[in-house]
Amino acid sequence: MTDIKYAAPDTIEEAVAILAAANGSGRVLAGGTDLLVQLRAGIAKPGTIVDVKKIAEMTTITETDGAFRIGAAVSGAVIGEHEALRTLWPGVVEAINLIGSTQVQGRASPGGNLCNASPAADSVPAMVAAGATVTIQGPDGRRELPVEKVAAGPGRTNLAKGEIVVSFTLPKRPKGSGDAYLRLIPRTEMDIAVVGCGVSLTMDGDTCTAARVGLGAVAPLVLLVEDAAKALVGSKLDDAALEAAAEACRAACKPIDDKRGTIVYRTKIAGVLLKRATAIAAERARSH
Amino acid sequence: MSARPYKWIGTRPNRPDGADKVTGRARFGADFALPGQLHGKVLRSPHAHAIIKSIDVSAAAALPGVKAVVTSKDFPEQPNLTVPAGEMQVNLRDVTRNVMAREKVLYDGHAVAAVAATTEAIANEALALIKVEYEVLPHVIDVEAAMAPDAPILNDQLRTEGIDPRPENPTNIAKRLDFAKGDAAAGFAQAEIVVQHRYTTQPVHQGYIEPHAALASASADGQVQVWSTTQGHFQVRGFCSRLLNIETSQIRVTPTEIGGGFGGKTVVYLEPVAIRLSQKSGKPVKMVMSREEVFRASGPTSGGIVEVKIGAMKDGTIVAAECMVALQAGAFPGSPVGPACMCSFACYDIANIKVVGFDVVSNRPKVAAYRAPGAPISCWGVESTMDMLAQELGMDPIELRLKNAAKEGTKTHYGPTFNRIGLVETLEAAKASPHYQSPVKRGFARGVAAGFWFNVGADSSAAVHVGEDGTVTVISGNPDIGGSRASLALMAAEELGIDYNKVRPIIADTASIGFNFVTGGSRVTFATGLAVVNATKDAVRDLKIRAAKIWEVEPEAVIWEDGMAKPASSNVGEFEPLSLAQLAAMAGKTGGPINGHAQLNAQGAGPGFGVHIVDLAVDPETGIVTIDRYTAVQDVGTAIHPSYVEGQLQGGAVQGIGWALNEEYIYNARGRLDNAGFLDYRIPVASDLPMIETVLVEVPNPAHPYGVRGVGEVPIVPPMAAIGNAIARATGVRFGDLPMSPPRVSAALDAVRPAMAAE
Numbered sequence A: 001m002t003d004i005k006y007a008a009p010d011t012i013e014e015a016v017a018i019l020a021a022a023n024g025s026g027r028v029l030a031g032g033t034d035l036l037v038q039l040r041a042g043i044a045k046p047g048t049i050v051d052v053k054k055i056a057e058m059t060t061i062t063e064t065d066g067a068f069r070i071g072a073a074v075s076g077a078v079i080g081e082h083e084a085l086r087t088l089w090p091g092v093v094e095a096i097n098l099i100g101s102t103q104v105q106g107r108a109s110p111g112g113n114l115c116n117a118s119p120a121a122d123s124v125p126a127m128v129a130a131g132a133t134v135t136i137q138g139p140d141g142r143r144e145l146p147v148e149k150v151a152a153g154p155g156r157t158n159l160a161k162g163e164i165v166v167s168f169t170l171p172k173r174p175k176g177s178g179d180a181y182l183r184l185i186p187r188t189e190m191d192i193a194v195v196g197c198g199v200s201l202t203m204d205g206d207t208c209t210a211a212r213v214g215l216g217a218v219a220p221l222v223l224l225v226e227d228a229a230k231a232l233v234g235s236k237l238d239d240a241a242l243e244a245a246a247e248a249c250r251a252a253c254k255p256i257d258d259k260r261g262t263i264v265y266r267t268k269i270a271g272v273l274l275k276r277a278t279a280i281a282a283e284r285a286r287s288h
Numbered sequence B: 001m002s003a004r005p006y007k008w009i010g011t012r013p014n015r016p017d018g019a020d021k022v023t024g025r026a027r028f029g030a031d032f033a034l035p036g037q038l039h040g041k042v043l044r045s046p047h048a049h050a051i052i053k054s055i056d057v058s059a060a061a062a063l064p065g066v067k068a069v070v071t072s073k074d075f076p077e078q079p080n081l082t083v084p085a086g087e088m089q090v091n092l093r094d095v096t097r098n099v100m101a102r103e104k105v106l107y108d109g110h111a112v113a114a115v116a117a118t119t120e121a122i123a124n125e126a127l128a129l130i131k132v133e134y135e136v137l138p139h140v141i142d143v144e145a146a147m148a149p150d151a152p153i154l155n156d157q158l159r160t161e162g163i164d165p166r167p168e169n170p171t172n173i174a175k176r177l178d179f180a181k182g183d184a185a186a187g188f189a190q191a192e193i194v195v196q197h198r199y200t201t202q203p204v205h206q207g208y209i210e211p212h213a214a215l216a217s218a219s220a221d222g223q224v225q226v227w228s229t230t231q232g233h234f235q236v237r238g239f240c241s242r243l244l245n246i247e248t249s250q251i252r253v254t255p256t257e258i259g260g261g262f263g264g265k266t267v268v269y270l271e272p273v274a275i276r277l278s279q280k281s282g283k284p285v286k287m288v289m290s291r292e293e294v295f296r297a298s299g300p301t302s303g304g305i306v307e308v309k310i311g312a313m314k315d316g317t318i319v320a321a322e323c324m325v326a327l328q329a330g331a332f333p334g335s336p337v338g339p340a341c342m343c344s345f346a347c348y349d350i351a352n353i354k355v356v357g358f359d360v361v362s363n364r365p366k367v368a369a370y371r372a373p374g375a376p377i378s379c380w381g382v383e384s385t386m387d388m389l390a391q392e393l394g395m396d397p398i399e400l401r402l403k404n405a406a407k408e409g410t411k412t413h414y415g416p417t418f419n420r421i422g423l424v425e426t427l428e429a430a431k432a433s434p435h436y437q438s439p440v441k442r443g444f445a446r447g448v449a450a451g452f453w454f455n456v457g458a459d460s461s462a463a464v465h466v467g468e469d470g471t472v473t474v475i476s477g478n479p480d481i482g483g484s485r486a487s488l489a490l491m492a493a494e495e496l497g498i499d500y501n502k503v504r505p506i507i508a509d510t511a512s513i514g515f516n517f518v519t520g521g522s523r524v525t526f527a528t529g530l531a532v533v534n535a536t537k538d539a540v541r542d543l544k545i546r547a548a549k550i551w552e553v554e555p556e557a558v559i560w561e562d563g564m565a566k567p568a569s570s571n572v573g574e575f576e577p578l579s580l581a582q583l584a585a586m587a588g589k590t591g592g593p594i595n596g597h598a599q600l601n602a603q604g605a606g607p608g609f610g611v612h613i614v615d616l617a618v619d620p621e622t623g624i625v626t627i628d629r630y631t632a633v634q635d636v637g638t639a640i641h642p643s644y645v646e647g648q649l650q651g652g653a654v655q656g657i658g659w660a661l662n663e664e665y666i667y668n669a670r671g672r673l674d675n676a677g678f679l680d681y682r683i684p685v686a687s688d689l690p691m692i693e694t695v696l697v698e699v700p701n702p703a704h705p706y707g708v709r710g711v712g713e714v715p716i717v718p719p720m721a722a723i724g725n726a727i728a729r730a731t732g733v734r735f736g737d738l739p740m741s742p743p744r745v746s747a748a749l750d751a752v753r754p755a756m757a758a759e
């Protein structure tokens, strides 16, 4: 049995240095609700664990000029209590708050959800729909990436050795915007999405002027479905537009048959959730 | 309401084991430890079906920290002998092979070897060093495929029992069972309406939250002690005695608190292995299964095929019924196909019945008992078909059942004639329930189904010890899986006429009380309750003798009333009553300690019937079923502690809801279990469920002094059909296959309404 080194530095620079020095055997620990489970199951065998929960920038939420910066290690529970976020990005917040249970919410972070790189991660389709970007810090400094570019495949990311996701940025959004996230699980909680769908819209009266659609659990990566957005933009969200967007979602699906769902079912549900999430997002947009 | 005839029976005091359980102090299987104990781990087969060509344990045995390694060579061969285990029959030759594979591995997860080491990590490392050479064979998972003529054969020696002459070819069909009453063919010829359907169910796990765990300590002089989480420590003793050739008096088994069993903890997996490892290492050995091991290697109940045909007259009178049940037994013969056949039509008084059953082996873990073993499977078919009949006739489903209900004097198709039973009362109570009387909400549909279980009696022993201050210990030998301690204490308090809180029930180990059959068959409150009542009566008999001595009168001149000895009449003389405390204080001068004992084989367990009502909605696009309201109505004999009776009804209904909607084993193409955990083996979570309403119908069982009937198993029988019937009424689609999970419901709806499918 090999020992695991544990560090809980106060600064992002220190965290990056320790991680880079671990030479590939280092792992970031945020809430640990994925990492500790993988450790116990013998799937993850890190040499060094870098706990990032003492780093202020990673554990706070700030608002500047209508844009939000959410520390990557902020817990779901804290995000759920943030009034302004809840008002402006209800879809993102509901997606993060769907993760696990009350107990899990006290720990689980959006950074962990993204970097665990599960195609079924609940917060990611909502973040993709929101047009969120992440700030990454590594040995060579900082860079920005759109959320949908972070995962490289199931369980793999595009982060280089020593790189840490510091925060998420949600852009300032025009009036008349709203978002929503829906997932399908066979039970009512404590389950993994069979399909997850995030929709973010801007409405001008009855007309949709901007849209983004994120789709989870239907392909190796969470998808940004641009064709679905195109079908919605310019429309009055009438049945034909919704059906065209649903068809775009179905067409984007490259799912697998597994214990959580069949190809046929996942593909069908992608369209169903698109329509339902769009209706909720539109309703929210109209009341803003 | 008339005044209750009882002071304690029917009240709801706190359970004696409650405080420890809610404060985390209660000790369950994995909480026991001994100084110097080793950690035992099992190596399990990665193959569904393979010949074990060789096992090389030398590298594992040589690893520092490893103290013992065992394989099947360490367990003696067993005779081809069938013995009862809980509600199931098991063959010792098979049991030893299930505990440790011999010639072949027969399912993914089958135990192949075990090690004991100073730490868990070393034990795990040692498992990886054991080299097993396998010759992988074709495997068969499902019951229909296993019955096919060209199926891979699990056991070359197996020939179908129950067919005359006995077939000569090897087969996976271990047994055929036939039951008949009247003339089914003639009955169907007479019928004006015939409905039939084919059904399948998936194996489901009991889903107890506490994994199997055992601690064994074998001493140098041959004595063995075991602590184990089990529904029957006397069965653990019996199995270990036979499997290891140790006399029963040398083995002392103490049951720990149990975190759920539901039938699945009536067999042995770890205990014989832990004992053997302890014998070989000279140290105590502790073994705890992981959740994955629980799923891969411990008993689910069978999945199977059910075909049902019912013939009726236009007025709803059923004149003929036929049922075929084929159940997976797992790797060794012994599915609950017998009870499945017997329970099928037990709810109904039908003149002509034919039932055929098949017991089929396949490459899955050997099934174990699960609440009313077999009955939920055949009832899924029968009660769904009853609903089809009700729909065809345009008849209310409760009225149809009332028209055909079994009652006192009805002769069953499996032999016995019913004594006093409460199905009619239960159906009437269901009809009158607030739930059934309420209108069905828009967008919802209502389903109803009935169910039956025999309940059992069997062997029990109990003792009642009066302490020197007049408080009482009730000693019995059945692990408490559903609040039985509270019920036993209530019966003793009632009998003695003293406060419930002056009675403390304990569960004694195998050396401290006489034999008790397992906690199973809904037997404990009935049979062990009877033993406790008799033991209490025995103590009261002695108490009267003591009072008689003090008063210098004949014992017959003393009566026991309100916890006191009193003169039977004024003719006896003027004596102040003597309380239990006073008599206890004087016990030394009147003959010594005051204890009562009883041991018996309880006969006359009262059969139980339940009727469940469910309102649900089906999302036509996603296939998700939402349960809105659920009521379980049951004849419970007498509810000794109504809260725990209600708890049984609620628990059974919830497990049935899981069975109906989501639970299933998913095997991949190589025969390996793909969902060995609670994430993908979906039992219901709290937010899936409404509060389960209960209606307790009390038709006392004449064979018990307080009218007790078993209550724990009936409630898992009706839920699947109640839900399927509601879904059929909600969607117009009759489901034959369980589980009715979202993808399946969605696919079935799309199949009948193609326009709704992905356009």
Ligand SMILES: Cc1cc2nc3c(=O)[nH]c(=O)nc-3n(C[C@H](O)[C@H](O)[C@H](O)COP(=O)(O)OP(=O)(O)OC[C@H]3O[C@@H](n4cnc5c(N)ncnc54)[C@H](O)[C@@H]3O)c2cc1C
Binding pocket: A027, A028, A029, A030, A031, A032, A033, A034, A035, A036, A037, A052, A072, A073, A098, A099, A100, A101, A104, A107, A108, A109, A110, A111, A112, A113, A114, A115, A116, A120, A121, A122, A123, A159, A163, A164, A165, A166, A190, A191, A192, A193
């Ligand atoms: C009971 C239970 C229920 C769950 N239910 C859900 C659910 O409903 N939906 C869902 O999507 N998930 C669910 N999960 C999974 C998990 O809770 C989420 O993925 C969660 O968001 C992970 O966050 P965390 O902070 O705990 O991550 P951690 O476990 O700390 O980290 C996860 C991974 O990301 C890496 N990592 C973490 N932070 C960073 C960072 N800032 N930069 C770089 N790498 C990082 C870690 O090294 C690790 O590999 C559940 C888990 C459990 C145990």
